[in-house]
Amino acid sequence: MHWFESQLSSLDQLAEAYRSSQPTSYDDIVEVSEEICLKRSQFVHAVQALVNKVVRIKGITACAAYHDGLILAHSGKTPHIDALGAMIQESTGVAQQSSATLSLGEIEQIVIVGAINKIAILGVGPITLCILSPRDTNLAHVLGQDIKKHINLNT
Amino acid sequence: MSSNIKSIDPRKALSLEIDFILHNLMRIQGVSAVAMVDIDGLITHIRHNSEVNTDAIGASVQVVFGAATKAALHVGHHVTNMVICENAEGYILSTPIDAGFMLAMVTERDALLGKVRFELKETIPVLKKLFANYLLK
Numbered sequence: 001m002h003w004f005e006s007q008l009s010s011l012d013q014l015a016e017a018y019r020s021s022q023p024t025s026y027d028d029i030v031e032v033s034e035e036i037c038l039k040r041s042q043f044v045h046a047v048q049a050l051v052n053k054v055v056r057i058k059g060i061t062a063c064a065a066y067h068d069g070l071i072l073a074h075s076g077k078t079p080h081i082d083a084l085g086a087m088i089q090e091s092t093g094v095a096q097q098s099s100a101t102l103s104l105g106e107i108e109q110i111v112i113v114g115a116i117n118k119i120a121i122l123g124v125g126p127i128t129l130c131i132l133s134p135r136d137t138n139l140a141h142v143l144g145q146d147i148k149k150h151i152n153l154n155t
Numbered sequence: 156m157s158s159n160i161k162s163i164d165p166r167k168a169l170s171l172e173i174d175f176i177l178h179n180l181m182r183i184q185g186v187s188a189v190a191m192v193d194i195d196g197l198i199t200h201i202r203h204n205s206e207v208n209t210d211a212i213g214a215s216v217q218v219v220f221g222a223a224t225k226a227a228l229h230v231g232h233h234v235t236n237m238v239i240c241e242n243a244e245g246y247i248l249s250t251p252i253d254a255g256f257m258l259a260m261v262t263e264r265d266a267l268l269g270k271v272r273f274e275l276k277e278t279i280p281v282l283k284k285l286f287a288n289y290l291l292k
Contacts, residue, residue, distance in 0.1 A: 026284065030172070033281040037179055040277060044270065070269030085269070126273075 004143035007050050008124060014043040015125025047127060048073040059137035061117065066128045078132065088121055088128055111139075169289045170200070176278060177202040183274055185266025187245070192216050194255025207261065216249045216259040237275070239268070248272065250279055253286035 018039040023032050047065045054063040055076035062076030069089035071081055078084060095107045110121040113135060120131045120139055133139060173191060180189045181202045188203035196214035201207075223238040240247040246268060248260045258279070262271055 026280065029281050029284045030288065033176075036277070036281075040274070044273075065269075067269040067273045070272055071267045072269035072273060073267065082268075 002144045004054075007053070008122070008129075011043070011046055011050060011124045014039070014046050015127075018043045019125070043125065044072070047124070047129075050129075051075045054131060054143070057142050059142045060131060060133050062132040064130050064132075065124075066130065067126060072127055076132070084130065088130055091121060092123075092128065166289075169285060172285050173200050173282070174202075176282060180260065180274060180278065183266070183271055185245075185263040186260060186271065187263055188212070188259075188261040190216075190259045190261075191252070192249075192257045192259055199256070203261075212247075212259060212261065216247065216257060219247075220249050220251070220257060237272070239272070246271070248275060250275060252279070252282050254290060256286060258282060 018036070021032065021036050021039040023029050029036075051063045051065055051073045052075050054060055060076065062074065062078040064074035064078050064081065064084065065072045066085045066088055069085040071085055074081060091110055091112065092107065095110050099105065099107050108123065112119050112121075116135055118133055118135050118137070118139075120133075122129045122131075131139065131143075133142075177189045177191070177200055180186060181204065187205045188201065188207045190201040190203075190209070190212060191199045192213045193199050194217070196217040198209045198213045201209055219240060220235070220238050224235045227233065227235045236250065238249045240249075243264075245264045246260075246262045246266060248262070248271060250258045252258055258275070260271060260275060262268075
């Protein structure tokens with residue numbers, strides 16, 4: 001399996017475990033609060049771990065995770081980290097509108113390619129993951145390889 | 156008629172639960188203080204890892220939240236769920252719980268706002284339920 005896909009799949013499982021740990025009835029929320037807290041913590045730690053791993057891959061400039069447009073985890077050189085969150089929210093909103101009009105289904109990823117850099121935005125559970133790289137980086141290739149072969153040993 | 160005077164056991168249990176929740180919130184990176192503030196701006200529970208003027212924080216959080224609530228009403232935003240103060244050296248987040256109680260969080264500048272807000276938003280329903288259970292007893 002594609003390395004990054006397998007990581008996203010693990011994150012998705014943790015997000016689902018967290019989502020399903022939440023009680024269907026508000027009445028039970030106190031009884032299960034410790035378990036919810038644990039699942040949430042596992043998910044958030046896994047997000048931070050993935051962000052840290054991704055940024056060590058050669059060709060990736062930065063990686064960040066946002067919740068409702070606010071920073072949740074980041075690693076690497078992320079300029080204007082708050083502005084990036086706002087931009088991601090805006091882009092996601094536009095993409096969702098387009099998706100509805102064009103019947104694309106739920107948005108899974110957005111890639112914006114500039115003349116110098118590019119950015120990939122992916123939704124994982126309640127968070128949005130964002131990967132920045134130079135324009136020339138083949139994201140599918142670098143993220144698809146076994147991470148050990150691509151880790152930039154200089155960092 | 157329900158009385159505001161409760162027997163010690165439910166109060167003790169509530170206090171322990173709140174302490175546990177505050178302890179968990181303190182574990183978030185960059186959080187320097189977490190406090191429960193009553194309707195009069197007095198601190199009922201607090202955890203902190205740096206010097207905090209507890210009297211000042213309780214009163215000012217209630218004042219700021221009251222002002223934000225008024226502002227929200229003036230623009231037709233109805234209920235205020237959270238107030239975030241962005242300061243030169245960090246953030247103060249305050250959220251209403253029940254019966255005038257509020258949860259206030261003080262963070263350093265390097266705190267990840269999304270992470271703090273995410274944890275806070277997910278924790279509030281538990282605190283609300285705890286208070287609702289307690290007030291019903």
